Amino acid sequence: MGESRRGPLKSAVASNVVSPVRRCSRTACGRPAVATLTYVYADSTAVLGPLATYAEPHCYDLCAEHSERLTAPRGWEVVRLLDSSAPARPSGDDLEALANAVREAARPQERAAGAGGGGGARTVDPMEVARRGHLRVLRSPDN
Secondary structure: OOOOOOOOOOOOOOOOOOOOOOEOOOOOOOOEOOEEEEEEHHHOEEEEEEOOOOOOOOEEEEOHHHHHOOOOOOOOEEEEOOOOOOOOOOOHHHHHHHHHHHHHHHOOHHHHHHOOOOOOOOOOOOOEEEEEOOEEEEOOOOO
16 A cells, blocks of 8 residues: 555666766766865955865866866966875975985984084983983883
8 A cells, every 4th residue: 555656766877877986077077086176256266276075066176187287267366275185295305304314313422412512421311211312211200
């Protein structure tokens, strides 16, 4: 008696076609989205940033290719926000700083202590048990 004349409801889209991955909003582009585009009409600005946490109706998800080729209408400004989760590529300055830090750490302890100030002996903290470079091992305050 409780059966419907139409039978069970069927989805208009086959379940194997639906993907949990968000796709590019551009027509005929099926690549996965990596960035979200939002227009700020009051400022005549197009803001392209990292992929938003959830899809919103007035935002557009773009794949890597379309986000790189994005242009704005004449008189508009494009603001590209950097993705903070993406690893930054090391620059020449970063590599030089790393090399200098390795050289400094490899120096013998006497030179490092002598360059530390005034040529006098450093004061010893009674709580200090051991030292290695700039790191110190301290006694527990209970002992």
